[in-house]
Amino acid sequence: MTPIPAEDAGDGDGKAWRLPRLDEVENHAPTRIDTSIPHTARIYDYLLGGKNNFAVDRAAADAIVATIPDLPVTLQLNRLFLRRSVRYAARRGIRQFLDIGTGIPTAGNTHEAAHEIAPDARVAYVDNDPIVLVHGRALMTDGGPGRTTFTQADLRSPKDILSSPQVLEVIDFGEPVALMLVAILHFIKDDENPREIIAELRAALPSGSMLLMSHASFDANPNQGRAGADGWKNASAEMNMRSYDDILAMFDGFDLVEPGLRTHWNPDAEPEEPLDAVENVWGYGAVGIKP
Numbered sequence: 241m242t243p244i245p246a247e248d249a250g251d252g253d254g255k256a257w258r259l260p261r262l263d264e265v266e267n268h269a270p271t272r273i274d275t276s277i278p279h280t281a282r283i284y285d286y287l288l289g290g291k292n293n294f295a296v297d298r299a300a301a302d303a304i305v306a307t308i309p310d311l312p313v314t315l316q317l318n319r320l321f322l323r324r325s326v327r328y329a330a331r332r333g334i335r336q337f338l339d340i341g342t343g344i345p346t347a348g349n350t351h352e353a354a355h356e357i358a359p360d361a362r363v364a365y366v367d368n369d370p371i372v373l374v375h376g377r378a379l380m381t382d383g384g385p386g387r388t389t390f391t392q393a394d395l396r397s398p399k400d401i402l403s404s405p406q407v408l409e410v411i412d413f414g415e416p417v418a419l420m421l422v423a424i425l426h427f428i429k430d431d432e433n434p435r436e437i438i439a440e441l442r443a444a445l446p447s448g449s450m451l452l453m454s455h456a457s458f459d460a461n462p463n464q465g466r467a468g469a470d471g472w473k474n475a476s477a478e479m480n481m482r483s484y485d486d487i488l489a490m491f492d493g494f495d496l497v498e499p500g501l502r503t504h505w506n507p508d509a510e511p512e513e514p515l516d517a518v519e520n521v522w523g524y525g526a527v528g529i530k531p
């Protein structure tokens with residue numbers, strides 16, 4: 241791990257942005273950002289057009305896009321899924337969101353989508369990458385009544401998430417919760433038992449809770465997908481694209497709402513966007529309800 245002074249961070253395009261100084265951040269925990277290997281959150285930020293990334297991340301992202309040129313469009317579609325699924329849950333009364341694998345803040349974050357419907361909705365953001373926490377704490381509040389907290393924790397240790405004081409500050413596990421695993425489970429390997437991780441989280445949720453989940457898939461073209469995923473091999477987490485059936489099985493214990501697991505998910509017939517017409521999508525999303 242390499243400590244970086246704030247003024248050196250983010251060599252995006254030479255514009256004046258920097259990581260907040262630690263004294264500008266509520267909690268001083270994330271003090272070190274590793275710039276020696278590409279990081280998933282920063283690759284994703286770059287592919288979405290963000291500036292919170294480093295040369296090593298951009299090189300990895302460029303290599304992946306050379307193999308899967310239409311991946312960035314899938315990532316935008318995934319953000320559309322995130323916003324639509326959060327609004328869907330909020331319209332049906334959910335007021336608390338546990339968003340694991342938050343990502344670096346970008347347009348249309350979870351609390352913003354939730355507050356469009358319910359200004360009092362609360363969000364517990366969780367990510368294992370310190371850069372997400374630093375930017376999140378600095379940027380992800382909108383001054384409304386709905387509170388947000390941030391926890392640095394790993395999805396592979398569900399107990400740490402469920403017992404985190406910052407999570408418990410805004411999530412009451414006696415009331416329905418939207419558990420969000422949006423574009424994160426493909427960073428969990430088969431031998432790390434993603435379905436057991438979900439089952440452990442599900443056990444903590446009361447009936448009426450929802451699972452909002454999207455996942456990368458190679459179904460569009462398995463060989464091309466596997467070659468593209470190779471680009472993540474040396475990153476902070478490798479990419480494990482899965483099939484429609486494997487992803488569907490991850491909703492075990494939840495009843496899928498219409499229209500089920502889809503590349504394009506729009507259950508409330510929200511206004512069509514150009515992204516809704518995209519073909520060759522590298523992933524699926526769905527919402528399930530715990531009976």
Ligand SMILES: C[S@@+](CC[C@H](N)C(=O)[O-])C[C@H]1O[C@@H](n2cnc3c(N)ncnc32)[C@H](O)[C@@H]1O
Nearest residue numbers: 281284341342343367368369394395422423427
């Ligand atoms: C592709 S981004 C998704 C961001 C956001 N959920 C979205 O869909 O736009 C994946 C995020 O998951 C985080 N992540 C990856 N593996 C993780 C793990 N084991 N535990 C917690 N966070 C993880 C990464 O740091 C990154 O911020």
